[in-house]
Amino acid sequence: MRNILVHFTMFLAGLLWATAPARAQLSPPQLGYIKDTSAALRPVYGIPAAAFLGDPATDAVNAFACTAKLCLAKTDTALLRFSTSDPASAIRTEAPAGAAVIAVANGTTDGAWIYFDGTQQFAHWQAGTWSGIDYSPSGAVLSLRATADGFDYAVVRDPTSGSAWIEHYSTADGSVTVLDSVDTTGSVLLLDSGVLYAADGQLILRRADRTQLTFPLADVAALDVAGKGYVEIEAAGGLWILTTVPGFEQLAMLPGTPNGGGR
Amino acid sequence: MKTRAIAFLFAALCMAPVAANAQITLATLVGTVQTPVTTFYNYPAIAPNATLDVTFVATNTSTTPTAITKLALSGIGFLIVNTSTLPIVIEPGKSITFFVRFTGGPVGTYQANLQVNSAIIGLQGSVVQAATLSVASPCTGPDASGAISFGRVPQTQTATCTFTVANPYTQALLVAPITLTGSAFKTVQASSASIPAGQSLTFTVIFTATAATAYSGSLTVGVQTFSLSGTGFLNPLPAPTLSFGATSLQSGKQYGLTAILPSPASTTVNGTIVMSFTPASSAVKDDTAVQFFAASSRVLPFTVAQESTALLFNGQSSAGFATGTTAGTITFKLDAGAVGFSGNAVATWTIDAAPVSLTAATANRGSTSLILSITGLDNTYSMGPMTFTFFDRNGKQLGSTISADFTPDFQAFYRGQNGGVIATGSAFQLILSFPATGDLTTVGSMNVQITNVAGVTSASSIGFP
Structure with missing residues (x-):
């Protein structure tokens, strides 16, 4: 990383006035972390269409979620929390066996929400420990999203219904509110500004304002938050990375995936 | 014509036994099979004007060296060929070979005597009518x-x-x-x-x-x-037509390479396709992001089935490849091994120098600063001059446009990343923090312009959340 100081003089029409050096950091891009085909969690560098995978930070991962600064990963019996810039400093916490769904808060705190499939239990993770909450929805929980007063989750209550419900759980009063639904029972990923889901051979990115983008991609098996603005997609044709930053949406295949085939 | 040797007795031309020459035995040789000859050898019939060579083997069966001092023919229609100068000494248990050619002539029967030291072998051959x-x-x-x-x-x-x-x-x-x-x-x-x-x-x-x-x-x-x-x-494959689904290549993209033969392959062929990259800029030696996805490699195997025209890469009809983040030329060369190609199985395409390409741009407010994060690539490695314009939530410009030149910083950054082969090519992430005071929530969006030698890139309406 290269730090640069540039002197700006800013005159902002009476609303603000500032004159100070601007701090700039110039570095190779790190898009986040992805789970590779051998279930190892590896950093991704570069840009989506010309990405490089770094050395594994940990292996035997069955779920994970990353922000720009931290990752929380679930192995069979533990949670691992590490800084994206220093994966060697991982903090390990025992956790219920089995798969999980993870959502890391994108704020200044490093809190996260977790759903343990094995115990069908929601939990809040903070500072290296987790604590369960007394709420369990019926159905299969597909995704979580941290919010200011709790979390949103996508759940399929009836596999024959063809839809997944997006609901909100408030930690303030324990209330549950139905927010939305998507027409799929496949992979769903709740994003800060929308929802990404797979349906009918397509990957659909639906924004909060209901606008949506579609990407042709068949046989999506898993969606994970690789980093801020990036989602890893596991599909039959290989591993992909989707840029979700508004205006820069792009689907690209990750290197080293099983086959370089088309979508 | 193929030499054949068939021995049988011919009573009319029976000569004296080889008693006086018991140390030397004679045989005909066809392939690796020796057939003893004691008194007579009858050549197979041949056509007029044809010849027939028969190989004779003389073996010393004694325990002492024996010399062949006499090797001669008498008669018509036969000839000894390829003999060494006499005498020829044969060590115990060893052999020498020589050839007797039946040269024939008009239709008829021919006889001659072959003499080896004191042994005499009768030879007979026939020339018969032949088509x-x-x-x-x-x-x-x-x-x-x-x-x-x-x-x-x-x-x-x-x-x-x-x-x-x-x-x-x-x-x-x-x-x-x-x-x-x-x-x-x-x-x-x-x-x-x-x-x-x-x-x-x-x-x-x-x-x-x-x-x-x-x-x-x-x-x-x-x-x-x-x-x-x-x-x-193996019939050489006709040189395939390579295409990538677009008219030109751009940096920071992924394409699917297809290879189609102009006519079906006459047999199933396995080979490899190798891609290489030559940067346009002397500032870098390579861009390792230029590769096929499948193997994270620049080499990929292919197969084309008999009677098929499509080359398959790992079973797929196209091979995904990345163009990296550097301007230059990409060359694909196919190798069909021993089968080869009947034409030029090479394609070279240029990735032109282009303005900076942004792959992400986000803006955020800190407590005392406005923060811009941009990620992208500059395939010319020449970027630097930038401008920033802020707008309020109604789209009204706040103050004047700010200019800054980051050229030295980018040059230093790329040199630091380089070391010969750049790991992430020209990809960069620039995070700019603009110290500010006042009510930062009034700032709604910003525009950014970035200049390199190929042109100007604009990112408009980067919204603050």
Whole structure:
């Protein structure tokens, strides 16, 4: 990383006035972390269409979620929390066996929400420990999203219904509110500004304002938050990375995936 | 014609036994098989003007060296060839070989005596009426040694030749046997035929090259035996047409490479495709992001099935490749191994220098600063000048546009990333923090312009959340 100081003089029409050096950091891009085909969690560098995978930070991962600064990963019996810039400093916490769904808060705190499939239990993770909450929805929980007063989750209550419900759980009063639904029972990923889901051979990115983008991609098996603005997609044709930053949406295949085939 | 050796007794020409020369024994040699000859050897019949060589082996069966001091022929129609200068000393248990050629002549019977030291062997040969053989294209021959070639034939293909057996005599000629050996050669011709005077017989022989290898056989026509040969080979693939689904390549993109043959492959072929990259800028030596996804490599195997025109890469009809983040030229070269290509199986495409390409741009507010994060690539490695314009939530510009030149910083950044081969090419992430005071929530969006040698890139309406 290269730090640069540039002197700006800013005159902002009476609303603000500032004159100070601007701090700039110039570095190779790190898009986040992805789970590779051998279930190892590896950093991704570069840009989506010309990405490089770094050395594994940990292996035997069955779920994970990353922000720009931290990752929380679930192995069979533990949670691992590490800084994206220093994966060697991982903090390990025992956790219920089995798969999980993870959502890391994108704020200044490093809190996260977790759903343990094995115990069908929601939990809040903070500072290296987790604590369960007394709420369990019926159905299969597909995704979580941290919010200011709790979390949103996508759940399929009836596999024959063809839809997944997006609901909100408030930690303030324990209330549950139905927010939305998507027409799929496949992979769903709740994003800060929308929802990404797979349906009918397509990957659909639906924004909060209901606008949506579609990407042709068949046989999506898993969606994970690789980093801020990036989602890893596991599909039959290989591993992909989707840029979700508004205006820069792009689907690209990750290197080293099983086959370089088309979508 | 193929040499044959058949020994039998010929009582009329019985000579004295080789008692005085018991240390030397004689035999004929065909292949690796020796057949003892004691008093007489009868050559197979040959056609007029043909010759027939027979190999004789003289072996010293004693325990002491023995010299051959006499090796001679008397008679008509035979000739000793390739002999060494006499005397020839043969060590105990060792042998020497020499050849006796039956040169024949007009139709008739020929006799001669072969003398080896004191041993005398009677030789007899016959010249009989024989048909003449000719072959039509694509076959060639027979040459002086009786060789007929079917030439080179693509694997799995056939070559059919017409053989003509003519009777040059004034009376009918029975040609027997007519036989073919060699599994690659087939004919429906009967095993014998009577050809009227001055007439001819035609038949076809089909050579099938089931594999890419050399084949041999023989055709016997009466007293004449002709060798047959043919070679199967893998037909070179026609050079494929390579395409990538667009008219031009751009940096920071992924494409699917397809390769289509102009005509179906005559056989299944496995090969490799190799891509290489030459940067346009001397500032870098390579861009390792230029690669095929499948193997994270610049080499990928391909297969094209028999009767197919599409090359398959790991079973897929296209090979995904990345163009990296550097301007330059990408070359794809196909290698079909021993089969090869009949044309130029190479494609070279240029990735032009382009303005900076942004892959993400976000803006955020800190407590005392406005923070811009941009990620992108500059395939010219020349970026630097930038401008920033802020807008309020109603889209009204706040203050004047700010300019800054980051050229030295980017040059230093790229040098630091380089070291010969850049890991992430020209990809960069620039996070700019603009210290500010006041109510930062009034700032709604910002525009950014970035300049490099290829032009100006604008990112408009980067919204603050």
